[in-house]
Amino acid sequence: MTDRELSELAKRRGFFFGSNGVYGGTAGFYTFGPQGAALKRNLEDAWRDRFTVRQGNSEIEAPTVMPEAVFEASGHLDGFDDMLVECATCGDSHRADHLIEDATDIEEAESLPVEEIEELIREHELTCPTCGAELAGEPVEEFNLMFETTIGPGSGQAGYLRPETAQGIFVEFPRLKEYARNQLPFGVTQIGPAYRNEISPRRGIIRVREFTQAELEKFVDPERDDPPIGEVEDVKLTLYPIDEQEAEDGDYVDVTVGEAIEDGTIESAWVGYYLGVAKRWFRRIGVDLDRLRFRQHLPGERAHYAADCWDAEAELGGNWIEIAGFSTRSDYDLRKHEDHSGEAFTVFRQYDEPKTVERPTVDPDMSVLGPEFGGDAGAVAAALETLAERDPAAFEAEEVTVEIDGEEYTVDTDVANFEVETVTEAGEHVRPHVIEPSFGVGRIVYTVLEHAYREDEVDGESRTYLALEPGLAPTDVAVFPLVSNDDRLTSLATELSADLRAEGLSVTTDDSGSIGRRYRRQDEIGTPFCVTVDRDGIEGDGRDTVTLRERDTAAQIRLPIDALDEELSALSGG
Ligand code: ATP
Structure with missing residues (x-):
């Protein structure tokens, strides 16, 4: 299915369409219509069920506007x-790297340095997609993707719309760890909007400027890479690791989660675990597993915070598109926020037994640094004290470095008058590492729609339908009177709809056009079941009956009205 066909279907049937059309439209902004909003909500609920509830994680909801200090610390400003x-x-x-990817067989131009991109533009004589003018010789610049705003009136305080939901979790870590009673591992999730001022939004909802992310930040003990692997050990993965991408005839590696961790293809067991959990979840929501792979990021492609990263990619219209990322963020974010805020972003891990340790202490005058030392000796001493508490081993080296307000101070451990004290400690401060599964909800909506798209013939007529999973489809069941001019049938259909709604089902009714046309309309939005009320069903002297039609087979069965509810829930697998 082409992008255009999917966009047309999405618009015609109310899944999604470009926003603000009456004012000429705004590139990169999309509105989810009645079907799309319902599908998206069902997907979010399915994600919440899998990644929050069943994992024992907690969900939070942080603001979408955050002050500059957050992004200075996180590295996003730079x-x-x-x-x-x-x-x-x-x-x-x-977007210069996209121009290269479109015109050459280079796949991940994002990982190349600016100079090389400029060279490739020249070499391939690339032209402007808008006007066709030559681009050779035009400078390539780094463009920051964050939307800036002002908090409060007047010159106010600089703020930014968050480019990822994650920072809203990281900045609250000192409080969140208390709720988790300082016990690692613990996970915090968030589903909500993120904003990126994309240079060239494209492919409908795939690359937009406002989108929904579903993210899990799992805070784990840096010394214990021990997820509950047994749950997903046997899940089969199609991996595309760096080595294969760099090899001339590189190919996918089909392995189980257990094998990939064992042989080191996936470095972090936690990441391997989440690839397994995600693969199962993708199957449950109807992603075609033959069109899903996990690709490891090339070193130059990684985000500034990522130590290693695997993307889940779906094949869409012949291209592999990232729909979720699984990063090991190490302690990068927590360390940065600790350095910039002065708060502790650690958990206190109690020892089984108190330990006697040797700890360096620092002379607050740092007198031996002498008059040539240009910094604030007291501040450096305080920073060294904090470091000594956190990481006494750092003082075994010849030099230690501390950062104060962005300035680095390196102190010779022989020269500064450190003394070693023997103290008894009940535990230690540990800065967790973060494993982050991050999903783009819009891209998953798109994938689910494209992978569910089918064409076939029913009664000699061609039809298109969406084979959406029951429970995800925007509408659970449609209820029709066979004809619209029979009051008994219309009122029975209304009554039946109300009963099914009271059971918690999402029900639609429709009495316009032939019954065949109405079935087709429901097929196209993926409604798994249609119920039709006809005269035959109510004119006998036994229990009243209706027909129930199943979307994928178009097969119909007749059954008593009072058995309908049970049958629907059995068929939906619930
Ligand atoms: P890309 O390389 O496609 O720009 P990314 O690697 O920058 O994406 P991440 O920062 O890993 O993306 O964000 C996590 C998820 O958020 C992605 O897997 C994707 O599904 C989604 N996402 C990111 N940017 C956009 C966007 N502009 N529009 C829609 N979804 C997006």
Whole structure:
């Protein structure tokens, strides 16, 4: 199915469409219509069920606007950039790495340095997609993707719309760890909007400027890579590791989660565990597993915070598109927020037995640094004290370095007058590592729609339908009177709809057009069941009956009205 066919279906049937059409539209913003919003909500609920509830994680909801300090600390102000090339002729901007990918067989141009991108533009004589002018010689710039705003009136305080939901979790870590009673591992999830001022939004809801993320931040003990692997050990994965991507005739590696961890293809057992959990979840929501792979990020492609990263990619219209990312963020974010805020972003891990340890202590005057030392000796001493508590081993080296307000101070451990004290400690402060499964809800909506799209023939007529999983489909059941001009049938259909709604089902009714047309309309939005009330069913002297039609086979059965509810729930697997 092409992007255009899917966009047309999405628009015609109310899944999603470009926003603000009456004012000419706004590139990169989409509205989910009645069907799309229901499908998206069902997907979010399915994600919540799998990644929050069944994992014993907690969900929070943080603000979408955050002050500058957060992104200064997280590194987004400096490093959250894409490569932009501006056309001198028409003034339009384009994402330089995408131009290269579209024109050459280079797949991940994002991982290349700016100079190389400029060279490739020249070499391939690339032109502006808007006006066709030559782009050779145009400078490629790093463009920061965050939307800036002001908090409060006047010049106010600089703020940004969050580019990922994750930071809302990280900044609250000191409080969240208390709720988790300082016990590792613990996980916090969030589902909500994120904003990126994408240079070239494209492919409908796949690359937009406002989108929904579902993220889990799992805080784990850095010394214990021990997820409950047994749950997913046998799940089969199609992996595309770095080595294979770099090999000339690279191929996928089909292995189980257990094997991939065992042989080191996946470095972190926690990441392997989540790839397994995700694969099962993707199957449950109807992603075609033959069109799903996990690709390891090339070193130059990783986000500034990621130590290792695997993407779940779905094949959509002939291209592999990232729909979720699984990063090991190490202690990067917690460390940065600790350095910038001065708060402790650690948990206290109690020893089984108190321990006697040797700990360096620091002379607050740092007198031996001498008059040539240009910094604030007291502040450096305080920073060293904090470091000594957290990481006494650092003082075994010849030099230690501390950072104060962005300035680094390196102190010779021989020169500064450290003394070693013997103290008894009940436990230690540990800065957790973060494992992050991050899902783009819109891209998953798109995948589920495309992978569910089917064409076949029913009664000699061609039809299209969406084989959406029951429970995910926007509508659970449609109820029709066979004809619209029979009051008994219409009122019975209304009554039946009300009863099914009271059972918690999402029900639609429709009495316009032939029954065949009404079935087709429901097929196209993926409604798994249609119930039709006809005269035959109510004119006998036994129990009243209706027909129940199943979407994929178009087969119909007749059954008593009072058995309908049970039958529907059996068929939906619930
Ligand atoms: P890409 O390389 O496609 O720009 P990314 O690697 O920057 O994506 P992440 O930062 O890993 O994306 O974000 C996690 C998830 O959020 C992605 O897997 C994707 O599903 C979704 N996502 C990211 N950017 C967008 C966007 N502009 N529009 C829609 N979804 C997005």
